[in-house]
Amino acid sequence: MTALRLEAWGQAPVLRQVPVPVPGAEGVLLRVTAAGMCHSDLHVMDASAGQLPMEPPFTLGHEVAGTVESVGELVDAAWIGRPVVVHGVWGCGRCRRCLNGRGNYCLDRGAAIGNGLGRDGGLADFMAVPSTRFLVPADGIDPVQAAPLTDAALTAFHAIRPHLDGLAAGAPVLVVGAGGLGHFAVQLLAAHGVSPVVVDPKPEARDLASRLGASRTVADLAELAAGDVRFDLVLDFVGAQPTMDAAIALVAIGGDLVVVGGAGGVLSVGKTLGLPQGWSVSAPFWGPREDLEAVVDLARAGRLTAHTQTFALSDVLAAYDRLRAGEIAGRAVVVP
Ligand code: NAD
Ligand code: ZN
Ligand code: ZN
Known part of the structure:
Protein backbone atom coordinates (compact mmCIF):
# COMPACT_ATOMS: atom_id res chain seq x y z
CA MET A 1 0.00 0.00 0.00
CA THR A 150 -11.75 13.97 14.48
CA ASP A 151 -9.42 16.91 15.05
CA ALA A 152 -10.47 20.21 13.44
CA ALA A 153 -14.04 20.04 14.79
CA LEU A 154 -13.20 18.07 17.96
CA THR A 155 -10.45 20.50 18.99
CA ALA A 156 -12.63 23.54 18.31
CA PHE A 157 -15.50 21.97 20.27
CA HIS A 158 -13.28 21.05 23.22
CA ALA A 159 -11.83 24.59 23.25
CA ILE A 160 -15.24 26.28 23.22
CA ARG A 161 -17.43 23.93 25.29
CA PRO A 162 -16.19 24.96 28.79
CA HIS A 163 -17.02 28.60 27.98
CA LEU A 164 -20.46 28.25 26.39
CA ASP A 165 -22.53 28.29 29.56
CA GLY A 166 -20.95 31.55 30.65
CA LEU A 167 -21.55 33.28 27.31
CA ALA A 168 -24.74 35.25 26.95
CA ALA A 169 -26.31 35.21 23.48
CA GLY A 170 -24.76 38.11 21.62
CA ALA A 171 -21.66 38.22 23.85
CA PRO A 172 -18.55 39.61 22.14
CA VAL A 173 -16.36 36.71 21.00
CA LEU A 174 -13.27 36.82 18.81
CA VAL A 175 -11.97 34.03 16.59
CA VAL A 176 -8.42 34.46 15.31
CA GLY A 177 -7.81 32.31 12.21
CA ALA A 178 -10.74 30.83 10.30
CA GLY A 179 -9.01 27.83 8.72
CA GLY A 180 -9.58 24.15 9.40
CA LEU A 181 -10.27 24.58 13.12
CA GLY A 182 -11.57 28.14 13.05
CA HIS A 183 -14.32 27.50 10.48
CA PHE A 184 -15.78 24.87 12.81
CA ALA A 185 -15.47 27.26 15.77
CA VAL A 186 -17.56 29.87 13.96
CA GLN A 187 -20.31 27.28 13.35
CA LEU A 188 -20.27 26.03 16.95
CA LEU A 189 -20.53 29.58 18.31
CA ALA A 190 -23.24 30.58 15.84
CA ALA A 191 -25.29 27.54 16.89
CA HIS A 192 -25.12 28.93 20.44
CA GLY A 193 -26.42 32.34 19.36
CA VAL A 194 -23.01 33.98 19.35
CA SER A 195 -21.85 35.62 16.11
CA PRO A 196 -18.12 36.07 16.56
CA VAL A 197 -15.82 38.67 15.11
CA VAL A 198 -13.30 36.81 12.92
CA VAL A 199 -9.78 37.84 12.01
CA ASP A 200 -8.03 36.24 9.06
CA PRO A 201 -5.72 37.79 6.49
CA LYS A 202 -7.16 35.51 3.76
CA PRO A 203 -10.20 36.88 1.90
CA GLU A 204 -11.53 33.34 1.22
CA ALA A 205 -11.36 32.51 4.93
CA ARG A 206 -13.20 35.74 5.80
CA ASP A 207 -15.89 35.01 3.19
CA LEU A 208 -16.35 31.49 4.57
CA ALA A 209 -16.56 32.83 8.14
CA SER A 210 -19.21 35.37 7.11
CA ARG A 211 -21.29 32.65 5.47
CA LEU A 212 -20.99 30.49 8.59
CA GLY A 213 -22.20 33.17 11.00
CA ALA A 214 -19.46 35.72 11.77
CA SER A 215 -20.88 39.15 12.64
CA ARG A 216 -17.85 40.98 11.29
CA THR A 217 -14.56 39.99 9.69
CA VAL A 218 -11.29 41.86 9.65
CA ALA A 219 -7.96 41.14 7.98
CA ASP A 220 -5.68 42.29 10.77
CA LEU A 221 -5.83 42.20 14.57
CA ALA A 222 -4.39 45.73 14.64
CA GLU A 223 -7.75 46.97 13.37
CA LEU A 224 -9.42 45.63 16.54
CA ALA A 225 -6.68 46.83 18.88
CA ALA A 226 -7.36 50.34 17.61
CA GLY A 227 -11.07 50.05 18.49
CA ASP A 228 -12.58 49.87 21.96
CA VAL A 229 -14.46 46.54 21.82
CA ARG A 230 -13.02 43.95 24.22
CA PHE A 231 -14.08 40.30 24.10
CA ASP A 232 -15.48 37.88 26.67
CA LEU A 233 -13.86 35.00 24.83
CA VAL A 234 -10.87 35.15 22.49
CA LEU A 235 -9.98 31.95 20.62
CA ASP A 236 -6.55 32.05 19.01
CA PHE A 237 -6.34 29.38 16.32
CA VAL A 238 -2.96 30.66 15.14
CA GLY A 239 -0.87 30.90 18.31
CA ALA A 240 1.96 32.92 16.81
CA GLN A 241 3.71 35.59 18.88
CA PRO A 242 1.94 38.52 17.17
CA THR A 243 -1.54 36.95 17.46
CA MET A 244 -1.05 36.03 21.13
CA ASP A 245 0.28 39.46 22.03
CA ALA A 246 -2.67 41.11 20.30
CA ALA A 247 -5.20 38.57 21.57
CA ILE A 248 -4.41 38.97 25.27
CA ALA A 249 -4.83 42.73 24.95
CA LEU A 250 -8.30 42.24 23.45
CA VAL A 251 -9.71 40.19 26.38
CA ALA A 252 -12.37 42.06 28.37
CA ILE A 253 -12.26 42.24 32.18
CA GLY A 254 -13.36 38.81 33.39
CA GLY A 255 -12.86 37.28 29.93
CA ASP A 256 -11.00 34.20 28.71
CA LEU A 257 -8.19 33.67 26.22
CA VAL A 258 -8.00 30.19 24.73
CA VAL A 259 -4.81 29.43 22.84
CA VAL A 260 -5.33 26.56 20.40
CA GLY A 261 -2.85 27.32 17.62
CA GLY A 262 0.65 26.03 18.02
CA ALA A 263 2.73 28.45 15.96
CA GLY A 264 5.29 28.92 18.74
CA GLY A 265 4.00 32.06 20.49
CA VAL A 266 4.64 32.43 24.21
CA LEU A 267 2.42 34.39 26.53
CA SER A 268 3.52 36.47 29.47
CA VAL A 269 0.66 37.24 31.84
CA GLY A 270 0.52 38.65 35.33
CA LYS A 271 -1.51 40.69 37.75
CA THR A 272 -0.75 44.37 37.67
CA LEU A 273 -1.86 47.27 39.80
CA GLY A 274 -4.37 48.18 37.11
CA LEU A 275 -6.76 45.65 38.81
CA PRO A 276 -9.32 44.13 38.31
CA GLN A 277 -8.60 41.80 35.37
CA GLY A 278 -10.16 38.40 36.12
CA TRP A 279 -8.88 36.79 32.95
CA SER A 280 -8.19 33.12 32.45
CA VAL A 281 -5.85 31.66 29.90
CA SER A 282 -6.02 28.06 28.73
CA ALA A 283 -4.26 25.90 26.18
CA PRO A 284 -6.59 23.00 25.39
CA PHE A 285 -5.28 20.02 23.46
P1 NAD B 1 -5.18 26.33 8.92
O1 NAD B 1 -3.94 26.59 8.15
O2 NAD B 1 -6.25 25.50 8.30
O3 NAD B 1 -5.85 27.70 9.39
C1 NAD B 1 -5.13 28.74 9.97
C2 NAD B 1 -5.85 30.05 9.58
O4 NAD B 1 -5.25 31.13 10.28
C3 NAD B 1 -5.75 30.36 8.09
O5 NAD B 1 -7.02 30.69 7.57
C4 NAD B 1 -4.81 31.57 8.07
O6 NAD B 1 -5.09 32.47 6.99
C5 NAD B 1 -5.11 32.20 9.41
N1 NAD B 1 -4.05 33.09 9.89
C6 NAD B 1 -2.71 33.00 9.66
N2 NAD B 1 -2.08 34.03 10.27
C7 NAD B 1 -3.02 34.77 10.88
C8 NAD B 1 -3.00 35.96 11.66
N3 NAD B 1 -1.85 36.58 11.94
N4 NAD B 1 -4.16 36.45 12.14
C9 NAD B 1 -5.32 35.82 11.87
N5 NAD B 1 -5.41 34.70 11.13
C10 NAD B 1 -4.27 34.18 10.64
O7 NAD B 1 -4.71 25.67 10.30
P2 NAD B 1 -5.53 24.67 11.27
O8 NAD B 1 -5.35 23.28 10.79
O9 NAD B 1 -6.87 25.24 11.52
O10 NAD B 1 -4.64 24.79 12.60
C11 NAD B 1 -4.54 26.03 13.28
C12 NAD B 1 -3.53 25.93 14.40
O11 NAD B 1 -4.05 25.08 15.42
C13 NAD B 1 -2.18 25.32 13.99
O12 NAD B 1 -1.14 25.97 14.69
C14 NAD B 1 -2.30 23.90 14.46
O13 NAD B 1 -1.05 23.31 14.73
C15 NAD B 1 -3.09 24.10 15.73
N6 NAD B 1 -3.81 22.93 16.22
C16 NAD B 1 -3.88 22.78 17.57
C17 NAD B 1 -4.58 21.74 18.10
C18 NAD B 1 -4.68 21.59 19.58
O14 NAD B 1 -5.08 20.55 20.06
N7 NAD B 1 -4.37 22.59 20.39
C19 NAD B 1 -5.22 20.81 17.27
C20 NAD B 1 -5.14 20.99 15.89
C21 NAD B 1 -4.45 22.07 15.37
ZN1 ZN C 1 -4.35 18.37 13.98
ZN1 ZN D 1 -3.75 7.65 30.38
Whole structure:
Protein backbone atom coordinates (compact mmCIF):
# COMPACT_ATOMS: atom_id res chain seq x y z
CA MET A 1 0.00 0.00 0.00
CA THR A 2 1.02 3.65 -0.26
CA ALA A 3 1.73 5.70 2.87
CA LEU A 4 3.06 9.19 3.56
CA ARG A 5 6.06 8.53 5.79
CA LEU A 6 7.89 11.01 7.97
CA GLU A 7 11.21 9.21 8.10
CA ALA A 8 13.47 11.62 9.98
CA TRP A 9 13.29 15.07 11.59
CA GLY A 10 14.22 17.87 9.24
CA GLN A 11 13.34 15.92 6.09
CA ALA A 12 10.20 16.28 3.98
CA PRO A 13 7.85 13.28 4.24
CA VAL A 14 7.80 10.85 1.32
CA LEU A 15 5.22 8.58 -0.29
CA ARG A 16 6.42 5.00 0.09
CA GLN A 17 5.18 1.52 -0.70
CA VAL A 18 4.89 -0.32 2.64
CA PRO A 19 3.23 -3.55 3.79
CA VAL A 20 -0.43 -3.41 4.85
CA PRO A 21 -0.31 -3.35 8.70
CA VAL A 22 -1.54 -6.30 10.74
CA PRO A 23 -3.77 -5.29 13.69
CA GLY A 24 -3.03 -6.60 17.18
CA ALA A 25 -5.42 -8.95 19.00
CA GLU A 26 -7.48 -6.02 20.37
CA GLY A 27 -7.13 -3.86 17.25
CA VAL A 28 -8.70 -3.43 13.84
CA LEU A 29 -7.48 -2.77 10.31
CA LEU A 30 -9.17 0.20 8.64
CA ARG A 31 -9.47 0.80 4.94
CA VAL A 32 -8.97 4.57 4.98
CA THR A 33 -11.83 6.39 3.25
CA ALA A 34 -10.67 9.95 3.99
CA ALA A 35 -7.89 11.65 5.95
CA GLY A 36 -7.74 15.35 6.81
CA MET A 37 -4.60 17.46 6.52
CA CYS A 38 -3.94 19.56 9.61
CA HIS A 39 -1.72 22.60 9.99
CA SER A 40 -0.10 20.72 12.88
CA ASP A 41 1.40 18.35 10.29
CA LEU A 42 3.40 21.32 8.99
CA HIS A 43 4.65 22.03 12.53
CA VAL A 44 5.61 18.33 12.81
CA MET A 45 7.42 18.39 9.46
CA ASP A 46 9.30 21.52 10.55
CA ALA A 47 10.25 20.20 14.00
CA SER A 48 13.75 19.23 14.95
CA ALA A 49 14.85 16.25 17.05
CA GLY A 50 13.73 16.49 20.68
CA GLN A 51 11.04 19.16 20.14
CA LEU A 52 8.04 16.83 20.07
CA PRO A 53 7.14 13.83 22.24
CA MET A 54 7.37 11.37 19.35
CA GLU A 55 9.96 9.81 17.09
CA PRO A 56 9.98 9.09 13.36
CA PRO A 57 9.54 7.03 11.31
CA PHE A 58 5.76 7.04 11.19
CA THR A 59 2.92 7.58 8.71
CA LEU A 60 1.33 11.04 8.95
CA GLY A 61 -2.42 11.70 9.09
CA HIS A 62 -4.30 12.18 12.36
CA GLU A 63 -7.82 12.92 11.06
CA VAL A 64 -9.04 9.58 9.85
CA ALA A 65 -12.29 8.10 8.59
CA GLY A 66 -12.39 4.51 7.42
CA THR A 67 -14.22 1.25 7.13
CA VAL A 68 -13.25 -1.69 9.32
CA GLU A 69 -11.60 -4.20 6.98
CA SER A 70 -10.61 -6.87 9.50
CA VAL A 71 -10.36 -7.30 13.27
CA GLY A 72 -7.95 -8.84 15.77
CA GLU A 73 -8.79 -12.16 17.39
CA LEU A 74 -10.28 -10.55 20.53
CA VAL A 75 -12.51 -8.09 18.64
CA ASP A 76 -16.19 -8.66 17.82
CA ALA A 77 -16.47 -9.44 14.09
CA ALA A 78 -19.60 -7.23 14.00
CA TRP A 79 -17.18 -4.31 13.55
CA ILE A 80 -16.23 -5.56 10.07
CA GLY A 81 -17.64 -3.30 7.37
CA ARG A 82 -18.62 -0.50 9.76
CA PRO A 83 -17.80 3.10 8.84
CA VAL A 84 -15.93 4.75 11.71
CA VAL A 85 -13.80 7.71 12.64
CA VAL A 86 -10.69 7.38 14.76
CA HIS A 87 -10.32 9.14 18.09
CA GLY A 88 -6.65 9.72 17.40
CA VAL A 89 -5.30 10.75 20.78
CA TRP A 90 -4.37 7.34 22.09
CA GLY A 91 -4.43 7.48 25.89
CA CYS A 92 -3.26 4.59 28.07
CA GLY A 93 -6.77 3.95 29.44
CA ARG A 94 -5.42 3.46 32.98
CA CYS A 95 -4.04 6.76 34.32
CA ARG A 96 -6.16 9.15 36.36
CA ARG A 97 -6.85 11.41 33.36
CA CYS A 98 -7.94 8.51 31.14
CA LEU A 99 -10.11 7.09 33.92
CA ASN A 100 -11.67 10.53 34.28
CA GLY A 101 -12.72 10.69 30.61
CA ARG A 102 -9.84 13.00 29.70
CA GLY A 103 -7.71 10.67 27.60
CA ASN A 104 -6.47 13.64 25.57
CA TYR A 105 -4.53 14.62 28.71
CA CYS A 106 -3.21 11.09 29.36
CA LEU A 107 -0.27 11.17 31.77
CA ASP A 108 1.29 7.98 30.44
CA ARG A 109 1.33 8.03 26.68
CA GLY A 110 5.00 7.28 26.08
CA ALA A 111 6.84 8.61 23.07
CA ALA A 112 3.79 9.14 20.85
CA ILE A 113 0.53 11.08 20.91
CA GLY A 114 -1.52 8.81 18.67
CA ASN A 115 -2.25 8.14 15.03
CA GLY A 116 -0.10 10.18 12.65
CA LEU A 117 1.78 11.64 15.61
CA GLY A 118 4.35 9.03 16.58
CA ARG A 119 2.17 6.05 15.58
CA ASP A 120 1.26 5.24 11.98
CA GLY A 121 -1.63 7.41 10.83
CA GLY A 122 -4.15 7.56 8.03
CA LEU A 123 -2.41 9.18 5.07
CA ALA A 124 -2.25 5.69 3.63
CA ASP A 125 -4.53 3.12 2.05
CA PHE A 126 -4.89 1.19 5.33
CA MET A 127 -4.25 1.90 8.97
CA ALA A 128 -4.16 -0.28 12.10
CA VAL A 129 -5.95 1.01 15.22
CA PRO A 130 -4.76 -0.68 18.45
CA SER A 131 -8.14 -0.79 20.22
CA THR A 132 -11.83 -0.37 19.48
CA ARG A 133 -11.71 2.23 22.33
CA PHE A 134 -10.44 4.59 19.64
CA LEU A 135 -13.29 4.01 17.16
CA VAL A 136 -16.47 6.07 16.96
CA PRO A 137 -19.18 4.81 14.56
CA ALA A 138 -19.75 7.27 11.73
CA ASP A 139 -22.66 5.65 9.88
CA GLY A 140 -24.57 8.10 7.73
CA ILE A 141 -21.76 10.65 7.34
CA ASP A 142 -19.82 11.13 4.12
CA PRO A 143 -16.18 10.16 4.94
CA VAL A 144 -14.85 13.48 3.58
CA GLN A 145 -17.15 15.20 6.09
CA ALA A 146 -16.30 12.74 8.84
CA ALA A 147 -12.50 12.89 8.78
CA PRO A 148 -12.14 16.58 9.80
CA LEU A 149 -14.47 15.98 12.74
CA THR A 150 -11.75 13.97 14.48
CA ASP A 151 -9.42 16.91 15.05
CA ALA A 152 -10.47 20.21 13.44
CA ALA A 153 -14.04 20.04 14.79
CA LEU A 154 -13.20 18.07 17.96
CA THR A 155 -10.45 20.50 18.99
CA ALA A 156 -12.63 23.54 18.31
CA PHE A 157 -15.50 21.97 20.27
CA HIS A 158 -13.28 21.05 23.22
CA ALA A 159 -11.83 24.59 23.25
CA ILE A 160 -15.24 26.28 23.22
CA ARG A 161 -17.43 23.93 25.29
CA PRO A 162 -16.19 24.96 28.79
CA HIS A 163 -17.02 28.60 27.98
CA LEU A 164 -20.46 28.25 26.39
CA ASP A 165 -22.53 28.29 29.56
CA GLY A 166 -20.95 31.55 30.65
CA LEU A 167 -21.55 33.28 27.31
CA ALA A 168 -24.74 35.25 26.95
CA ALA A 169 -26.31 35.21 23.48
CA GLY A 170 -24.76 38.11 21.62
CA ALA A 171 -21.66 38.22 23.85
CA PRO A 172 -18.55 39.61 22.14
CA VAL A 173 -16.36 36.71 21.00
CA LEU A 174 -13.27 36.82 18.81
CA VAL A 175 -11.97 34.03 16.59
CA VAL A 176 -8.42 34.46 15.31
CA GLY A 177 -7.81 32.31 12.21
CA ALA A 178 -10.74 30.83 10.30
CA GLY A 179 -9.01 27.83 8.72
CA GLY A 180 -9.58 24.15 9.40
CA LEU A 181 -10.27 24.58 13.12
CA GLY A 182 -11.57 28.14 13.05
CA HIS A 183 -14.32 27.50 10.48
CA PHE A 184 -15.78 24.87 12.81
CA ALA A 185 -15.47 27.26 15.77
CA VAL A 186 -17.56 29.87 13.96
CA GLN A 187 -20.31 27.28 13.35
CA LEU A 188 -20.27 26.03 16.95
CA LEU A 189 -20.53 29.58 18.31
CA ALA A 190 -23.24 30.58 15.84
CA ALA A 191 -25.29 27.54 16.89
CA HIS A 192 -25.12 28.93 20.44
CA GLY A 193 -26.42 32.34 19.36
CA VAL A 194 -23.01 33.98 19.35
CA SER A 195 -21.85 35.62 16.11
CA PRO A 196 -18.12 36.07 16.56
CA VAL A 197 -15.82 38.67 15.11
CA VAL A 198 -13.30 36.81 12.92
CA VAL A 199 -9.78 37.84 12.01
CA ASP A 200 -8.03 36.24 9.06
CA PRO A 201 -5.72 37.79 6.49
CA LYS A 202 -7.16 35.51 3.76
CA PRO A 203 -10.20 36.88 1.90
CA GLU A 204 -11.53 33.34 1.22
CA ALA A 205 -11.36 32.51 4.93
CA ARG A 206 -13.20 35.74 5.80
CA ASP A 207 -15.89 35.01 3.19
CA LEU A 208 -16.35 31.49 4.57
CA ALA A 209 -16.56 32.83 8.14
CA SER A 210 -19.21 35.37 7.11
CA ARG A 211 -21.29 32.65 5.47
CA LEU A 212 -20.99 30.49 8.59
CA GLY A 213 -22.20 33.17 11.00
CA ALA A 214 -19.46 35.72 11.77
CA SER A 215 -20.88 39.15 12.64
CA ARG A 216 -17.85 40.98 11.29
CA THR A 217 -14.56 39.99 9.69
CA VAL A 218 -11.29 41.86 9.65
CA ALA A 219 -7.96 41.14 7.98
CA ASP A 220 -5.68 42.29 10.77
CA LEU A 221 -5.83 42.20 14.57
CA ALA A 222 -4.39 45.73 14.64
CA GLU A 223 -7.75 46.97 13.37
CA LEU A 224 -9.42 45.63 16.54
CA ALA A 225 -6.68 46.83 18.88
CA ALA A 226 -7.36 50.34 17.61
CA GLY A 227 -11.07 50.05 18.49
CA ASP A 228 -12.58 49.87 21.96
CA VAL A 229 -14.46 46.54 21.82
CA ARG A 230 -13.02 43.95 24.22
CA PHE A 231 -14.08 40.30 24.10
CA ASP A 232 -15.48 37.88 26.67
CA LEU A 233 -13.86 35.00 24.83
CA VAL A 234 -10.87 35.15 22.49
CA LEU A 235 -9.98 31.95 20.62
CA ASP A 236 -6.55 32.05 19.01
CA PHE A 237 -6.34 29.38 16.32
CA VAL A 238 -2.96 30.66 15.14
CA GLY A 239 -0.87 30.90 18.31
CA ALA A 240 1.96 32.92 16.81
CA GLN A 241 3.71 35.59 18.88
CA PRO A 242 1.94 38.52 17.17
CA THR A 243 -1.54 36.95 17.46
CA MET A 244 -1.05 36.03 21.13
CA ASP A 245 0.28 39.46 22.03
CA ALA A 246 -2.67 41.11 20.30
CA ALA A 247 -5.20 38.57 21.57
CA ILE A 248 -4.41 38.97 25.27
CA ALA A 249 -4.83 42.73 24.95
CA LEU A 250 -8.30 42.24 23.45
CA VAL A 251 -9.71 40.19 26.38
CA ALA A 252 -12.37 42.06 28.37
CA ILE A 253 -12.26 42.24 32.18
CA GLY A 254 -13.36 38.81 33.39
CA GLY A 255 -12.86 37.28 29.93
CA ASP A 256 -11.00 34.20 28.71
CA LEU A 257 -8.19 33.67 26.22
CA VAL A 258 -8.00 30.19 24.73
CA VAL A 259 -4.81 29.43 22.84
CA VAL A 260 -5.33 26.56 20.40
CA GLY A 261 -2.85 27.32 17.62
CA GLY A 262 0.65 26.03 18.02
CA ALA A 263 2.73 28.45 15.96
CA GLY A 264 5.29 28.92 18.74
CA GLY A 265 4.00 32.06 20.49
CA VAL A 266 4.64 32.43 24.21
CA LEU A 267 2.42 34.39 26.53
CA SER A 268 3.52 36.47 29.47
CA VAL A 269 0.66 37.24 31.84
CA GLY A 270 0.52 38.65 35.33
CA LYS A 271 -1.51 40.69 37.75
CA THR A 272 -0.75 44.37 37.67
CA LEU A 273 -1.86 47.27 39.80
CA GLY A 274 -4.37 48.18 37.11
CA LEU A 275 -6.76 45.65 38.81
CA PRO A 276 -9.32 44.13 38.31
CA GLN A 277 -8.60 41.80 35.37
CA GLY A 278 -10.16 38.40 36.12
CA TRP A 279 -8.88 36.79 32.95
CA SER A 280 -8.19 33.12 32.45
CA VAL A 281 -5.85 31.66 29.90
CA SER A 282 -6.02 28.06 28.73
CA ALA A 283 -4.26 25.90 26.18
CA PRO A 284 -6.59 23.00 25.39
CA PHE A 285 -5.28 20.02 23.46
CA TRP A 286 -7.37 18.04 20.94
CA GLY A 287 -10.34 16.53 22.82
CA PRO A 288 -11.76 13.55 24.68
CA ARG A 289 -13.76 10.78 23.06
CA GLU A 290 -17.01 12.12 24.53
CA ASP A 291 -16.51 15.38 22.61
CA LEU A 292 -15.78 13.47 19.39
CA GLU A 293 -19.08 11.62 19.83
CA ALA A 294 -20.79 15.01 20.29
CA VAL A 295 -19.37 16.51 17.08
CA VAL A 296 -20.19 13.33 15.14
CA ASP A 297 -23.79 13.66 16.35
CA LEU A 298 -23.88 17.33 15.34
CA ALA A 299 -22.56 16.47 11.86
CA ARG A 300 -25.03 13.62 11.47
CA ALA A 301 -27.84 16.03 12.36
CA GLY A 302 -26.59 18.46 9.69
CA ARG A 303 -25.60 21.05 12.29
CA LEU A 304 -21.86 21.02 11.55
CA THR A 305 -20.43 21.01 8.05
CA ALA A 306 -16.82 20.65 6.97
CA HIS A 307 -15.85 22.89 4.06
CA THR A 308 -13.31 20.80 2.21
CA GLN A 309 -10.98 20.57 -0.74
CA THR A 310 -10.16 16.98 -1.68
CA PHE A 311 -6.92 15.51 -3.03
CA ALA A 312 -5.68 12.09 -4.13
CA LEU A 313 -3.03 10.48 -1.90
CA SER A 314 -0.59 10.79 -4.83
CA ASP A 315 -1.05 14.60 -4.65
CA VAL A 316 -0.67 14.92 -0.87
CA LEU A 317 2.72 16.66 -0.94
CA ALA A 318 1.47 19.32 -3.35
CA ALA A 319 -1.59 19.71 -1.13
CA TYR A 320 0.62 20.35 1.93
CA ASP A 321 2.50 22.98 -0.12
CA ARG A 322 -0.84 24.65 -0.79
CA LEU A 323 -1.76 24.50 2.92
CA ARG A 324 1.57 26.12 3.77
CA ALA A 325 1.03 28.80 1.13
CA GLY A 326 -2.39 29.63 2.61
CA GLU A 327 -4.23 28.34 -0.47
CA ILE A 328 -6.69 26.03 1.32
CA ALA A 329 -10.07 27.29 2.52
CA GLY A 330 -11.62 25.10 5.23
CA ARG A 331 -9.96 21.66 5.39
CA ALA A 332 -7.91 19.76 2.81
CA VAL A 333 -8.90 16.09 2.81
CA VAL A 334 -7.13 13.19 1.10
CA VAL A 335 -9.25 10.44 -0.40
CA PRO A 336 -6.89 7.49 -0.92
P1 NAD B 1 -5.18 26.33 8.92
O1 NAD B 1 -3.94 26.59 8.15
O2 NAD B 1 -6.25 25.50 8.30
O3 NAD B 1 -5.85 27.70 9.39
C1 NAD B 1 -5.13 28.74 9.97
C2 NAD B 1 -5.85 30.05 9.58
O4 NAD B 1 -5.25 31.13 10.28
C3 NAD B 1 -5.75 30.36 8.09
O5 NAD B 1 -7.02 30.69 7.57
C4 NAD B 1 -4.81 31.57 8.07
O6 NAD B 1 -5.09 32.47 6.99
C5 NAD B 1 -5.11 32.20 9.41
N1 NAD B 1 -4.05 33.09 9.89
C6 NAD B 1 -2.71 33.00 9.66
N2 NAD B 1 -2.08 34.03 10.27
C7 NAD B 1 -3.02 34.77 10.88
C8 NAD B 1 -3.00 35.96 11.66
N3 NAD B 1 -1.85 36.58 11.94
N4 NAD B 1 -4.16 36.45 12.14
C9 NAD B 1 -5.32 35.82 11.87
N5 NAD B 1 -5.41 34.70 11.13
C10 NAD B 1 -4.27 34.18 10.64
O7 NAD B 1 -4.71 25.67 10.30
P2 NAD B 1 -5.53 24.67 11.27
O8 NAD B 1 -5.35 23.28 10.79
O9 NAD B 1 -6.87 25.24 11.52
O10 NAD B 1 -4.64 24.79 12.60
C11 NAD B 1 -4.54 26.03 13.28
C12 NAD B 1 -3.53 25.93 14.40
O11 NAD B 1 -4.05 25.08 15.42
C13 NAD B 1 -2.18 25.32 13.99
O12 NAD B 1 -1.14 25.97 14.69
C14 NAD B 1 -2.30 23.90 14.46
O13 NAD B 1 -1.05 23.31 14.73
C15 NAD B 1 -3.09 24.10 15.73
N6 NAD B 1 -3.81 22.93 16.22
C16 NAD B 1 -3.88 22.78 17.57
C17 NAD B 1 -4.58 21.74 18.10
C18 NAD B 1 -4.68 21.59 19.58
O14 NAD B 1 -5.08 20.55 20.06
N7 NAD B 1 -4.37 22.59 20.39
C19 NAD B 1 -5.22 20.81 17.27
C20 NAD B 1 -5.14 20.99 15.89
C21 NAD B 1 -4.45 22.07 15.37
ZN1 ZN C 1 -4.35 18.37 13.98
ZN1 ZN D 1 -3.75 7.65 30.38
